[in-house]
Amino acid sequence: MNSARAMSKVWAQQSAFNRIVTFSTKATQHAAAAVSSAGAEPPGEEKTSATPPAAAQPPTPTPTPVRKPIVPSNYRFIYPEFLPDPKVEWRNPIREKLERLDMLDRRRQIDLPEFYVGSIMAVTSSDPHAAGKTSRFVGICINRDRCGLRARFVLRNVIDHQGMEVVYELYDPTIQKVEVLRLEKRLDDNLFYLRDALPEFSTFDENMETEHLEEGAPVPVNDIKVVLRPRPWLERWERQNLRGVANIDQYIKDKHRKSAEKVQKPWEKYDLMKQYRSTIPEEEQKEVFAEVHTELHSLELQRKRNKRKRTFAKPKQLA
Secondary structure, three states: OHHHHHHHHHHHHHHOOOOOOOOOOOOOHHHHHHHHHHOOOOOOOOOOOOOOOHHHOOOOOOOOOOOOOOOOOOHHHHOHHHOOOOOHHHOOHHHHHHHHHHHHHHHHHOOOOOOOOOOEEEEEEEOOOOOOOEEEEEEEEEEEEOOHHHOEEEEEEEEOOEEEEEEEEOOOOOEEEEEEEEOOEOOOOOOHHHHHEOHHHOOOOOOOOOEOOOOOOOOOEOOOOEOEOOOOOOOOHHHOOOOOEOOOOOOOOHHHHHHHHHHOOHHHHHOHHHHHHHOOOHHHHHHHHHHHHHHHHHHHHHHHHHHHHOOOOOOOOOO
């Protein structure tokens, strides 16, 4: 028994771990916090020059506030295709966001200038049946509608005494160049009544030169009033309250006036719910344009730089 106890003692001593005790001259985290708050030093420890004073510590940087871009109020007129469709059943936030990215990519490849209904434009597009594989059409913009990648506009011109209209998709990849020869607006939202007007109101020279506006100048409004031809017309223009037509009353009779009064809805301008359903709220407009403002602003600056490089002097005619 004694031998067994002696053997167990020897085995325990060999298998035991040696405890290493170390002493640190640094104060613990809790003690350091207490000392710093009380303004005293821990007992048994002298202040050394290695420890930096509290005043010498660098101040914590304050986070800079993020400034939101200031979106110009005229963006909803210059870029109406970026606004989604106001009809709820046709809305899809994911599709709209992806379309806006594709629209910005397309605008990086081609310059799509500012234009309105009533502006004189020239569009060069690829045409496999043309002689040079491209075709150029000059005309007045009579309509601009739809949104997103489906945005389109219509140009009209009278060529060889024949009225011609071409519908262009704004983001069509076959469009090579879009030029605004005369930037202006008209009194009405669309100019479909030019189809029933005299030809001289829709005739424009195919070799028309570009008329440049001064930088920062407002877009002029052309208050011309067109003259319609006698009835029959393509539409009942007397029912649409047109401001750009001069002689509607000349060709309508009393029965036309009575029928126009029956279908009039003067209360619709006070119908706030109808206006809400047919437009995009201002909060959503700001949110959409804040998303694309940076890219559109950089494209505008590049367009202005390119415009300054051009020479605006017209060649003088020889005597």
